[in-house]
Amino acid sequence: MSGRRSEEALRRREFLQLILGTSAGLLLSPTEAFLKTAGRRETGLKVLVLGMDGLDTILVNRFIEAGLLPHFKKLAASGTFLPLGSSIPPQSPVAWANFITGTNPGGHAIFDFVHRDPRTYLPVFSASESLPPRHNLKLGKYHIPLSGGEIRNLRRGRAFWQILEDYDIPATIFKIPSNYPPVETRQKTFSGMGTPDLKGYYGLFNYYTNEYKTVTEEYGGGGRVHYVYVIGNRVEAKIPGPNNPFVKGNPETFVDFRVFIDPVHQVAKISLQGQEFILREKEWSGWKRIRFEFIPTQTVSGICQFYLKEVRPKFKLYVSPINIDPADPALPLSTPESYSRELAKKFGPFFTKGLPADTAALENDVLDEKEFLYQDELVYQESMAMLEDELKNFRSGLLFFYFSNADQRQHMFFRLIDRDHPAYNEKLASEFGQVIEKTYQQMDRALQLAMEKTDSRTVIIVMSDHGFCPFRKGFNLNTWLLRNGYHVLRPGTKPEEVTLFQTTDWSRSRAYGVGLNALYLNLKGREAGGIVRPEEKQSLLRELARKLEQITDPETGERVILKAYITEEVYSGPYVTEAPDIILGFNRNYRISWNSPLGNFPREIIENNPQKWSGDHMTAPGLIPGVLLANRPSRLEQPALEDVTAGILSLFGIKIPSGMTGRPVF
């Protein structure tokens, strides 16, 4: 762990300043730009992998049987259709890292969306870290970086396309998760899930209105409401941009814009930075490029979309998270660097934020279901156009292409196919109850495109990182630890008012939960205020695992946690010591609650999830396997993600490297 990480932990403002400090630093220091692409050895063999995040085996089966997925059926009949074992825990960054490295988390060091800094107990992002420039020249209020900052991909282990590169086999890796910033390679890669927006968030939308509205601006994302006045049919507002690393205190940058509303018609003209465009009510703008100025010679470019939700009686304007401009990326998006520009030239501006669909806007009722789907449909159409183009140029080696739609829509629409979900709504279900089914059909169309554009010698693999299940109830791990004496707060503290372990008495706390599936012991010699002696560790872990597995929901009688995995027993590799001590494998319908992952102590141990984010994948991995389809027979009966990696290398005749735990599936 870097010596600077403790300073960043969860102090979001600083965290973002670091990210943008780094971006500015990168602007000032040429990096290894314009790397040449990998050797172009004609392999004769072509392997196409369609990575469809969150595709669930049970649903795929059901839809195939219903005749809805003809191309999935055809592919399944030609070779393999099996459940694909996911990672522990089956979270996307962990699972895709398993696939990328062909190992388990002990070999790649991604254990959760969120890790913790053992010196502060505070959460930090698991995927990447940003380091500011080491030296600055201070001129009054200005800070001029004298060296470049750095963004570091925290995933360890070699990516399979780096191994292919060793053998001069060309690969194009499009938007694979857990690869931000893209690792150094001469292959063509574009970063996926984990890529921030221009502010350094996982996605922060802006909402301009003269109506009272609250939205959640949370750790790493969410939204921000800007209350505006409509005076003389005119609105003046600002779009917040990245923090300015050139100015003392790193203030936020802004771009001013004006909205002119017609006195009668439901239509408005928006004017910003010399651009003018008209939107009718309920219309989207398409991509608009905006530039944020740090100092007159240093600017960063972003792209965003406007949606005029309502003109009157209330004014409502949504502005999407500001994506990094692929034509002029302020942060690293691709290898070689020119690949991003090449795509921008071909397709114009496109989504670059890791997970493009704005689930936070739907969650906060800023976008409704129809509006959210419109936005995610843009993502799908864009992906299809890019897939078609990549297929056209696919002559040799490997092509990996990623789709996020099934994952994002299942997260938000599971409530409408699960009548027992607390957020189930009959009316919405009648209108949007088919969304998931239709999304799977869209994935089938992507496969159809791939089948049509490749020859019969191409190995086609369709895979997902995990399946899905309802998220009906949340489990408050820290509250449970508190009630059972494993965690102690200082006297006089009201637990439900605590955030980020602010009043934890670490001299008496033996365990704590940070992240979505992780439990850590307060281990002496590892945690700053550790009290659990190494010789006590094993017995405490077993005691906790046993008790956690015994927890039942008093309302249903169901077990909440199906399996508490002691990581030393399930992980292998050089990074096991960095892992959480226990990974919670929840039962179907359960997940960690919304507040527990960041060190809060809500009142109830188990609480209903009334939110739109209603499907999830944090259970024991055996409950929600991903899916593997291929036009080659599987050599394994129960393959897992890392076996696909080994299988790909094997197809190209490459010997499986020693650190890889996967067994060749093909």
Place this chain on the structure above:
Amino acid sequence: MLWWLNSALGTLIRIIFMPLASFHPWIAMLVISLLTALLMLFVYKKTSDQAGIKRARERIKAHLLEIRLYQNDFRTQLNSQKELLAANLRYLSYNLKPLLVMIIPIFLLLAQLNLWFSYRIPAKDETFLLKARFIKSVDLMKLNLEVETPAGLQLETPPVRIIDEAEVSWRLRVTGATGKPVIITVDGERYLKSIPATNRSLTRVSPVRVRKNLWQELLHPGEKPLPADSLLTRVELVLPESRLEFAGISFHWLVAYFLLSIIFGFALKGVFRVEI
């Protein structure tokens, strides 16, 4: 009067560019830069004191040599610096006359070239704004306004009226080949705004039509001005900017034009025996 001058110059440029319309705009840029360089060399030769320029340049060289040779003689150094400055001023004064002769034709030429290189015609399915600006005393809410679009263009929105700026905007979408003008009817008066044709790589685009006004007409020479008594003061198409690309770098046409003209000018000055 100014319209006739603009019109004549516009026709001349149109004739020059006519055979180049289907080529890449860089070809037209090379040709017009070369012609400009030739014109400038000719005017420069005819209007400047060539012998004086030669003398001034030689004096400058001599004083520079003097400065190098007498580095240890402070008095001579000072005197050389004074003489060098005087020779430079003399050289500049010889340039003043050709500059004054060329400044107006070049300004008119730049305004014309702006019509050919500054704007990109939106492609099919792209949108752009049509903006009409009125005299301040007009009550926009009482005005009877209509827009008629030709084939290939579709009016997509009702007007957005900005009262305090006396401005009305509409959004248009390109649906096919265009070429005929948009008609704006204001209280029964019809005004035409030209729309460029979309099928050639080099096309003259007039984004703005203005009311009779010397300065405005100089800046926007693409169309006959609106009548002086019209309620409309300006009709504008908000079009995407066009840039010239070379080796992955995009240039504003003006940069390319000046660079190329200077390069051609210096390359050809020996051929035409022009002292610069």
